[in-house]
Amino acid sequence: MTNPLLQDWATPFQIAPFDVISDADFAPALDTALAAHRSEIDAIATCDEAPSFANTIEALEAAGADLDKVLSVFFTVAGADSNPTREDLQRQFSPILAAHFSEISSNKALFSRVNALWETRETLGLGPEQDRVLMLTHRGFVRAGAALTGAEDARMKEIKARLAVLGTEFTQNLLADERAWFMPLAEDDLEGLPEFVVDTARAAGDEKGADGPVVTLSRSLIVPFLQFSPRRDLRKTAFEAWVARGANGGQTDNRAIAAEILSLRQERAKLLGYESFADFKLETEMAKTPAAVRDLLMSVWEPARAQADADAARLAEMMRKDGINDDLAPWDWRYYAEKRRAAEHDLDEAELKPYFQLDRMIAASFACAQRLFGLQFKPLDIPLYHPDCRAWEVTRNGEHIAVFIGDYFARGSKRSGAWCSAMRSQAKFPKPQAPIVINVCNFAKGDPALLSYDDARTLFHEFGHALHQMLSDVTYESISGTSVARDFVELPSQLYEHWLDVPEVLSEFAVHAETGAPIPPDMLQKVLDASTFDMGFQTVEYVASALVDLAFHDGPAPADPMDKQREVLDAIGMPPAITMRHATPHFAHVFAGDGYSSGYYSYMWSEVMDADAFAAFEEAGGAFDPERASALERHILSTGGSSDAAELYIAFRGRLPGVDALLKGRGLAAE
Template sequence: MNIADNPLLLPFNEAPFSSIKNEHFKPAFETAITMAREEIDTITNNTDTPTFENTVVALDYAGAQLDRISSVFFNLNSAETNDHIQKIAQEVSPLLSEFGNDITLNEQLFARIKHVYDQKDTLTLSVEAQTLLEKRYKSFARNGANLAEDKKSRLREIDASLAKLKLTFGENVLAETNAYELHLTDESDLEGLPESAKEAAASAAKSRDKEGWVITLDYPSYIPFMKYATNRALRKELSIAFGSKAFKGNEHDNQKNVLEIVQLRHERANLLGYETHAHFVLEERMAETPSKVIAFLNTLLEKAKPAAQREFAQLENFAKAEDNIEQLEKWDGSYYSEKLKQKLFNLDDEQLKPYFKLENVIAGVFTVAQKLFGLQFEEVFNVDTYHEEVKTYHVLDADGNFISLFYADFHPRKGKRGGAWMTSFKSQMMKDGINERPHVSNVCNFTPSTPSKPSLLTFGEVTTLFHEFGHGLHGMLANTTYPSLSGTSVYWDFVELPSQVLENWCYEKEALELFATHYETGEVIPMELIQKIKDSATFQEGMQTLRQLSFGLMDMAWHSQNPSAITDVKAFETTAFSETSLYPPTPETCMSTSFSHIFQGGYSSGYYSYKWAEVLDADAFEYFKEHGIFNKEIAQKFKEHVLSKGGTENPMTLYKRFRGQEPQPDALLRRAGLI
């Protein structure tokens, strides 16, 4: 294929989605890898003495074309995939893994970097430049640059295997999600479901050329059924289908993949001189060591468990009194929690949804960003997108200067994985004296509109939108020199601070009144509903905290010990959950086999960071509350010291510069009502 015919190999600013065909990807990757190798060769063959500029900086900008192609392709593989794209992903992932190893195991390149690193005390570098040098040297040392040749060869084999295993894991979860449907033809089976959920189920059936209603394992379909359907047997069927994804002994089973992934990660860590995978990962985190993470999780567990047990007993008693339920099961949890919440607070999602029309919530999060950071959002219609549902916006500052391009993709589709995430199609950086501005995307899976109703969000979906938009702001407001330190390129247990802190505005009257208006009448959300949202915010907080801690502790169980003796995924998981379990076990289900965060995504040995970041965000929001939630001065400090700085300095240094002190865990416990 001629380069001139491949849009991915021509210079582009906005991703040229409509011109890209599947057959363009593999040749584009191969050509871009060759180009990047040539850029690396230029650095290593340079006969001048290694300097920070000609080696470290040159390396940071090398492979820019490959980075852009990768961001376009892997985002499509998450948001708009098909069999062909998945096949390409399996083919190119080992090539990328091999190329990454070729860089970190390149002795000439490492020798040049080490030469500069050894002179670091005599160089007059900016703080950001010092961070880049330190990060670059460690990335080589931590990825095998000092290994003997035979060990380097084994490292390459491990990395290639892991790249494929992680992809296969994700494909299996998606295939299992898509393979299941609960097809109902008797309307009585939908008893308890709100009209909006019934209508969505009817639409799902119609799209499959079926009569009646279809419930799927996609969150907008699954969650309302589990929360409202009175038919306990169907809740059980759906719950087990959801919990047994990739755990059925069929072609999409992930048990073997889980064991192989953890074993290879452990072997890799040992090769590099680390005790376990968690020791390797946490060296580059605020938390630093597995023992600190486990101590942190157990401290929260100590505070949360008594509350969780009280809440669970309350729920058991309520279910017994309501429906004579002798044994509360997992498929009863959401249903009776929702009923109890309605009884205690006279509040349910269906009351709130009319006030959260998607377009209004988007306008609301934009207004919050405008009031805090002076940003303006203008929808544009001439930017190429990968699907007709994707909306695009120009983000401008208060003076009308271009800050970022923003893509928003909000509804489930067959080729789109579940969940919600922020991603980037172009990084911010300073290049040739020009501040290249980022292209940022938010992808979610919200309830779509139906023939009679617009897309109305649950309150949980509202907080999800604010959460992902917080990540988006971290990307949009990036203002650093080097691409590898820009935006969300920060320690993993710091990356959730901007996203989680923004969720707090969803609970504040001053913010809600900006956008929470009834989609039919235009009435602003009544104060009594706002008060109920606030009052119910800590409802079952002990149980919610226990759930998050259980995931963090299981992640550490998989990754902070030698896994070679583990042969039974389910048995191991059951032991890991033993301190946090409230419900009776269900033998048919297993979480690990679909726990994409740690086995496909980047959260291995990092799931604790959600709780870690909650400590940061609760402490940060207390600072806002003390001075007013739209206080410009505090917002400017947050923008200047956190959002714009990326990974240019140690995150605790940045946080203390913003807050004036280290974060206080008590802020989280106060907010959660646990102290």
């Protein structure tokens, strides 16, 4: 029988036929696809004709179609619906894929052709997009080590292969720790918890096969438990398990893995002629240098820490009034911050949450996209990789634009966090293809499913990434959608979060799950007034993580990353009642792959732009100003990586922004 992964998919919009694909199909399909890709690369490298943009660069763009199909399906299910077989396959595939792509990037004959085009680029008559693709292709080969020879070339291949293995191990260890731990709750332990937390804990118990409710390490459960449980002992137990992920000793401990990853990255950078991995990594980003990143982070750190210290004093006083004669601890912060929020803003999350139904928030994100960009969303009834998933066809003026898939609920087979990926990216070459985009979240199940305000923000954030993919309008897949500088990629996602705070959006879509009544105006105002509440805490836990990430990569690799983490936190004066958002052993952004390594700062870099970009709407005709929406699509959402990120932002806004809008938006600006 023909492997379904390698067939032409006669499905709606050529979506992978998940109902006929089995785990047994992946390995043979990968072998076949790798062999086909190898042959295509060899044909390009040994072509008798003189190098041209068509027979070299475009040929590279067109190569590997079957490999893309296999990997897009595999990595979708490996991240969102894993099982022991898929985890084993991931461990097998990582070194194979690393070796395959390393072989391509170190192919001297192939690089010679690319380099010849680069050196004669001014004579080729290329258009702007072609010129950009040539530059990125040449730069990618050089940064991958294509110019290395002999022992250095061989060592680079070894480093890449080992890093691929280590990244997979780090991810799987983290997933194993998250899956293994849960804390049973007796009926007395539920005292003080809102009904939605109790319901979520009972559902989690059912999923774990426990005899009653449990707390798991899913953020959508553990955070509200820490917010609402009056039991300090249980909060401490849960919090310590949460921050210990990847650092529990034994086979799933990630500390030695992190140290080896950092050492190999530094060696890789040295082989390529850079002083540090941060110098290497940031060269292609908007920030350009470690110093620029540190300047941004420290300009935000000082006012954030001052706010957090002031807030800590308030919370400690509240704790003493409860008769607890102890220092404010990290497992206390969320509980007393929630009590303070309820008192100062008269805002009770248990009363608020019924207004944030998942389905209504999905509808809100769609409605904003319709008003801004003219997109329409029609549900699709098609087989997907898990029963929780749902799909929509995205159209504009009757024309098919994309397929959007949402996978929203937490489960043991899904890694933590939230993300957006494209099973197929938009392109016009070698033939037109519309994108298939997935948002994956980890919200608590319920009937109906209710979100916290932060959950709703996450939904809008990931949908902003999806819009970047869906509205892409470029020729070549290598620069499509979110294929942009890492510190630019978060701009569309963080910018889209602002539409959740637009009063007319909440007035229409935040309706009570039981009564159907719209959110009362006074409650809506309280939500908006509280939007910067506890921002000192949120900023400190994020910036601390970003500074540690930068320190790991800016200079010699630390022998013991945990010692380096402590050194950095001590140097910046980390408040004792706040921890890093992502401590080293579970810092998947940095250690699961190279994506955000030396780049976790990029959320804040992008936030500088997103605060300024939304201000452009407010300065014009408001949140739905058609001219600003058109400019946003024309200059940012549709352009992918076809131009330098700074040039794209300037084209939209007329200038680059400063940090003032960010500080104001976070409520950290001096009065």
